[in-house]
Amino acid sequence: PEEKYREAAQRRLDSLTKPLGSLGVLEALAAQMYAITGGNLSLPLRRAAYVFAADHGVTEEAVSAYPREVTAQMVHNFLQGGAAINVLSKAHRVELTVVDVGVDAVFASAPGLVEAKVRRGSRNLLREPAMNHEELCAALEAGVKLAQSAQAKQQQMIAVGEMGIGNTTAASAITALLTGLPVAEVTGRGAGLDDAGRNAKIDVIGRAIERHFPSSGMKADPLEVLRCVGGLEIAAMTGFILGAARARIAIMLDGFISTSAAAVAYAMAPQMKDYLFAGHCSQEPGHQHLLRQLGLRPILSLDMRLGEGTGAVLAMPVLESSLRLFSEMATFSSAGVSTAAR
Amino acid sequence: PEEKYREAAQRRLDSLTKPLGSLGVLEALAAQMYAITGGNLSLPLRRAAYVFAADHGVTEEAVSAYPREVTAQMVHNFLQGGAAINVLSKAHRVELTVVDVGVDAVFASAPGLVEAKVRRGSRNLLREPAMNHEELCAALEAGVKLAQSAQAKQQQMIAVGEMGIGNTTAASAITALLTGLPVAEVTGRGAGLDDAGRNAKIDVIGRAIERHFPSSGMKADPLEVLRCVGGLEIAAMTGFILGAARARIAIMLDGFISTSAAAVAYAMAPQMKDYLFAGHCSQEPGHQHLLRQLGLRPILSLDMRLGEGTGAVLAMPVLESSLRLFSEMATFSSAGVSTAAR
Structure with a gap:
């Protein structure tokens, strides 16, 4: 987005009936979104959420508190409307799409489900690369296609979410490789590991990194990181984020996993950062490191x-509130309010 | 609210299709609200916002970046729908009431305006107590009456806000006295003072405290703190908060000023804390100290x-979202999802 829109947005923000800068982060959100839309803000935004689902071969190594079947069970739950994302999407008028990029189950076609299965789960990243080159390309492409479809539907803001038992293991490995931080610092309890479980997970990630990237001094290629220690849904999210940014759609990241996909995208094309918003900071310790990066x-x-x-x-109602304030507040001159004396 | 409702709420939260505890703060919000309603949660909540407005005699001492007239000008702005609170109330279906407890101007009666003027501005707290005993009682009572009216309207969650040029000076003085912290640590720039302005403000607050509470070793009586260094809108908010808690209405605090009113209420009746939510943490440095207290x-x-x-x-859409999740998500058993293995 062009700098001139950000400047025009700040001029308008400074004319509104409030102390200068007193909307804090909301001002930055509004200015960024104004720039993304090229000054054509129309409210309410057309909002959508995409949940990318896949299984992970590394669940063979007992890295998760929940069994692998939960991925498929939760996809059924999404399709029946019972999961947290269903409740929130309904409450905040967000169109929800579930994308099967690699769940180890077969689903009947259903409204809101996109079938883009590359493989019934990624490969076990401790034993071999999580994807071969064809699988990586197919997953990336599935994401890019969904971004094109989002553009065709004129969606203006998309939430990027996921479901995949084992995927914090992949996200932690990606984070360690992209940030250079120690594995232990970027690895958490996932859905609920105890201390012994987390230690075993750290060990698995450390050995996987040693196998695929033995010369740790070298900066690893981001696509190769994604292929070797990522996952099918993470690769699809990476393609989706790159495609959405190209289509000038605002991207609301969710937690650790979706941000790990954004970090790969950023490493490939730093300019797409202008389209990113971070919805929240999760309790997974690696997330804050990625957000900082x-x-x-x-x-x-x-x-x-x-x-x-x-x-x-x-986070969407907060962002949309910032745009409402930007668009609908009175200015000092229109409301006849005095400006600061000192 | 009784402990048994919190426990029942936690049992339900633990049965929902998500990892245990994974909704973080949202779980605590839902459990608190479930307890406040005595297990009778009906959504959407009936929500309202009250903006208490008054002027401050201490503006004679040049403690604010904006001139005193701005209080009245902003009340006009509220009544015409052009202020930030109007935009947000409209966006989030919140009924807005503006309460004139002591603005130095006369307003024609208008929808959404409650006339409860005690005096055209508090007295200059550097020279004399901000209120005499009668004025303090009248302001407290105005707040209590509004809480009764909120109860009569069956409002379930109320936002407590204010407008009053000079009122961060009063709130900082209250905070210093209630927390025992040094004035400089709890005093900020208000609506936009520069360094020299902030230093002058700190000096005014320090001298006011010395005048009214010369024996600083003693714990000051909270009502006497409110009377001597508070303000009419702060006193009305204190009465409002106490009355709302008594009526079992959930209270969403706003920033530094409304939290200073809550801190006085808390010092008088600690059990009312169960009804309090903190909407946000403002940039005013005293706010985080009060929230911690x-x-x-x-x-x-x-x-x-x-x-x-x-x-x-x-913050209301976030709180209401927590209640939607609590009420509408599927359980592990209803959705046929496996629970954690370890």
Whole structure:
């Protein structure tokens, strides 16, 4: 987005009946969104959420508190409207789409479900790359296509969420490789591991990184990181984010996993950062490191760690409120209010 | 609210299709609200915002970046629908009431305006107590009456906001006295003072405290703190908060000023804390100290410092979302999802 729109937005914000700068982060959100739309803000925004689902071969290594079947069970739950993301999407007028990029189950076609299965789960990243080159390309492409479809539907803001038992293991490995931080610092309890479980997970991630990227001094290629230690839904989200930014759609990131996909996208095309918003900061320890790397300030910080896009959708009313204020408040001159004396 | 409702709420939260505890702060919000309603949650909540407006005699001492007339001008802006709180109330279906407790102007009667003027501005707290005993009682009573009217209207959640040029000076003085912290640590720039202006404000507050509470070792009586260094709108908010808690209405605090009123209420009747929510943490440095004293975690932290109830109303969709999740999500058994293995 062009700098001139940001400047025009700040001039308008400074003319509104409030102390200068007193809307805090809301002012930055409004200015960024004004720039993304090229000065054509129309409210309410057309909002959508995409939940990318896939299984992970690394669940063979007992890295998660929940069994692998939960991925498919939760996809059924999404389709029946019972999950947290369903409730929030309905409450905040967000169109919800579930994308099967690689769940280890077969689903009947259903409204709101996009079938884009690449494989019934990624490969076990401890033993081999999580995807071969064809699988990586197919997953990326599934995401890019969904971004094109979002553009065709004139969606203006998209939440990026996911479901995949085992996917914090992949996100932690990506984070360690992209930030250079120690594995232990970017690895958490996922959906609820105890201390022993988390230690085993750290060990698995460390060994996977050693296998695929033995020369740790070198900066790893982001696509190769994604392929070797990522996952099908993470790759699809990376393609989706890159495609959405290209289509000038605002992107609301959710938690640790979706931000790991954004971090790969950022490493490939830093200019797409202008389209990113961080919905929240999750309790997973790696998330804040990724947000710092991306230079994003989260809108919410509520210790959520649920995924599905829940933190992203919950932040949407805050973002839309900033745009309402930007568009609808009176100015000092229109309301006859005195400006600051000193 | 009784403990048994909190426990029942937690049992339900633990049965929903999400990892245990993964909704973070939202779970605590839902459980608190469930307890406040005595287990009778009906959505959407009936929500209202009250903006208490008054002038401050201490504006004679040049403690604010904006001239005193701005209080009355902003009340006109509220009545014409052009202020930030109007935009947010409309966006989030919140009924807005403006209460004139002591603005130095006369307003024609208008829809949404409650006339409860005690005096055209508090007295200059540097020279004499901000209110005499009768004025304090009248302001407290105005607040209590509004809480009764809120109860009669069956409002279930109320945002407490204010407008009053000079009122961060009063709130900082209250905060210093109730927390025992040094004045400089709890005094900020208000609506936009520069360094010299802030230093002069700190000096005024320090001298006022010395005049009214010379024996600083003693714990000051909270009502006497309110009377000597408070303000008419702050006293009305204190009465409003006490009355609302008694009527079992949930109270969403806004920024520094409304929290200073809550801190006085808390010092008088600690049990009312169960009805308090902190909408946000403002950029005014005293606010976080008060929140810590009250044991409240703010829902939002967006560096806002606008007042009017804006941070409180902006937090309402987050709180209501927590209740939607609590009420509408499927359980593990209803959705056939496996629970954690370890």
